[in-house]
Amino acid sequence: MFSAPNATPATAAHVSVLLDEVLAGLNLRAGGRYLDGTLGLGGHSAALMERTQGRAWLCGIDRDPQALERAAARLAPYAGHCRLFASEYASFPAALDALGWEHIDGALLDLGVSSLQLDVTERGFSLRGNAPLDMRMDMGTLSRKDREPWLESAWTVVNHADIHDLRRIIEMYGEDPQAKRIARAIVEARQSTPIETTGQLADIVSQAYPAHWRAEARSHPATRTFQAIRMAVNDELGQLERFLDAILPRLAVGGRLAVISFHSLEDRLVKQRFRTWSTDCLCPPHLPRCMCGHHAEARLITKKPVVPGREELRDNPRSGSARLRIVEKLPPYKELS
Numbered sequence: 243m244f245s246a247p248n249a250t251p252a253t254a255a256h257v258s259v260l261l262d263e264v265l266a267g268l269n270l271r272a273g274g275r276y277l278d279g280t281l282g283l284g285g286h287s288a289a290l291m292e293r294t295q296g297r298a299w300l301c302g303i304d305r306d307p308q309a310l311e312r313a314a315a316r317l318a319p320y321a322g323h324c325r326l327f328a329s330e331y332a333s334f335p336a337a338l339d340a341l342g343w344e345h346i347d348g349a350l351l352d353l354g355v356s357s358l359q360l361d362v363t364e365r366g367f368s369l370r371g372n373a374p375l376d377m378r379m380d381m382g383t384l385s386r387k388d389r390e391p392w393l394e395s396a397w398t399v400v401n402h403a404d405i406h407d408l409r410r411i412i413e414m415y416g417e418d419p420q421a422k423r424i425a426r427a428i429v430e431a432r433q434s435t436p437i438e439t440t441g442q443l444a445d446i447v448s449q450a451y452p453a454h455w456r457a458e459a460r461s462h463p464a465t466r467t468f469q470a471i472r473m474a475v476n477d478e479l480g481q482l483e484r485f486l487d488a489i490l491p492r493l494a495v496g497g498r499l500a501v502i503s504f505h506s507l508e509d510r511l512v513k514q515r516f517r518t519w520s521t522d523c524l525c526p527p528h529l530p531r532c533m534c535g536h537h538a539e540a541r542l543i544t545k546k547p548v549v550p551g552r553e554e555l556r557d558n559p560r561s562g563s564a565r566l567r568i569v570e571k572l573p574p575y576k577e578l579s
Contacts, residue, residue, distance in 0.1 A: 257357070257558040258285030259502055260566045263548050264350060265293055267500050267568040272297035274347035277338070279303050279331030279485065282356045284313030291320040301337055301346070302326040305380040309358055330384065332484035338492060345494040353482065354504035355379075355472060357560070366396055367472060369462050372441030375400055377472045389477070396471050400437050405429045415479075415507070416470030423450045424467055443467070473505070482508060486515045490539060493571040498543065500568045509547065509565045516542060516569050537575035543568035 258264075264286055268276070272294045278287045281302040291298060300323060304310050310328055317324045327337040331351065338346065359367045359379065366376035377396035386394060392402040399411070408425035412418050427450035428437065437443055447464035448456060456463055473479065489499060503509040518524065519540040523532040547565035554561055 257561075258289065259352065259558065259561045259564045260548060260550060260554070261286060261289055263566055264500050264502070265289055267543060267548075267566070268348040268350065268498050269496075269570075270294050270298065271347065273299070275299045275301070275343055275345070277301045277303070277334060277346050277349040279334055279349060280352045281313045281326065282306075282309050282352060283358055284316040286350055286352060287313070287324070288316050288320075291317065291323065296320045296323060298323065300324045301334075301341060301343065303329050303331050303334055303337055305330050305384055306356070306359065307381055307383055308362070309356060312358070328383070330380070330481055332481045332488070334485065335488055335492065344492075345497065346492055347494055347497045349489060349493065349497075349499045350502075351482075351485065351500070352502045353478070353508050360560075366440050367468070369440065369444050369464060369468060372439045375438065375440060375443060377468075377475050379476045393475060393477075396443075396475055397436075397438070399471050399475060400428060400443060401432050411474045412467055412470045414470070415473040415505075416466035417506070418466040418470070420451055420455065420463075426450070440468075469505070478505075479507060479511065482511055486511070490519065490571060495571055495573050498568055498570045499540075500566060502564055502566050504563045504565075509567075512567050513547075516540070516567055519569060538572060540569040540571050543570055 268290070270290060270293055274294070276290060276298055278300060281287060281304040284302070287300055287302055291300060296319070300317070300320070302313060302317070302324060303326070304313065305328065307328060310326055314326055317326070325341055329337060355367055359365050363371040364373045366373045375396040382395070392398045392407070399408070403411070405425050408428055409421045412421035412424055418424065424447050427446050431437060431446045437446065444462065444464040447467045448462070451459070451463040493499060501512045503512055520538050520542045522536065522538050523534060524536045525532050525534050544567050547567050550558070550561040550564055
């Protein structure tokens with residue numbers, strides 16, 4: 243568990259995405275227990291505590307030690323009601339068990355890469371500068387014993403993944419139509435000397451693009467490749483799947499889950515899971531009657547994803563791809579006697 247009182251002051255500016263929409267959607271109450279699985283710099287959690295006059299209880303989780311330190315400083319005024327853990331958010335049940343919380347009244351995930359990670363060039367997340375290839379959200383502080391060794395960091399992916407794995411990662415997570423050309427270019431480049439920096443990788447990917455694609459690209463040609471490698475290194479879709487597998491039983495009846503996603507694959511996964519939870523029968527439509535016996539476990543609070551408004555987009559351009567979805571847990575289904 244991470245201790246707030248000994249934290250150093252936060253120094254980076256931070257804008258929380260869809261803040262008002264999240265606070266309203268979680269249906270907060272004083273005395274409620276809440277989980278912030280992606281604490282980041284603590285913006286959503288600090289606002290949650292302020293909205294409840296410091297009378298809510300918070301379990302905050304983040305695997306980035308720099309983010310935890312700054313979030314702890316931000317939450318210091320509410321330290322008696324906040325418990326912070328250095329962990330992957332998919333491991334949240336262990337944190338709740340450590341607090342003796344069987345159920346919670348709300349949970350939040352704000353997925354993707356944080357402003358802190360993007361803005362600290364040496365972390366290797368950004369195309370700006372020429373930093374060492376890293377991209378580990380946990381900075382190597384958490385165990386990765388169940389992962390393939392070549393998934394340890396961006397450097398190991400770029401220099402040790404075979405061409406088929408590279409292509410699959412860039413196609414799956416980056417959704418880049420040039421994945422085959424990019425993977426081949428990376429493998430060819432590393433044969434003479436290891437690829438050490440973000441600048442080297444960005445140049446290799448850019449040169450792999452056809453000239454007319456480079457000329458017409460709205461963003462740097464390496465943007466999707468960087469995103470794909472980051473998602474693979476940090477097992478971002480696997481984390482989300484495991485979290486969704488475990489969260490519903492830990493929500494109290496009436497408790498809400500809010501998820502902000504920035505990637506189409508993440509949003510699709512959340513959308514499909516929420517739809518399953520909120521649907522009574524999951525049988526194929528051609529069956530004359532229900533054979534699955536499934537009953538809705540949650541109801542959709544957001545029928546469609548909530549997106550940033552014009553003012554937020556103006557003030558925080560990074561919020562452009564944000565999508566917020568919220569569900570509320572229903573009471574257990576009871577057969578009519």
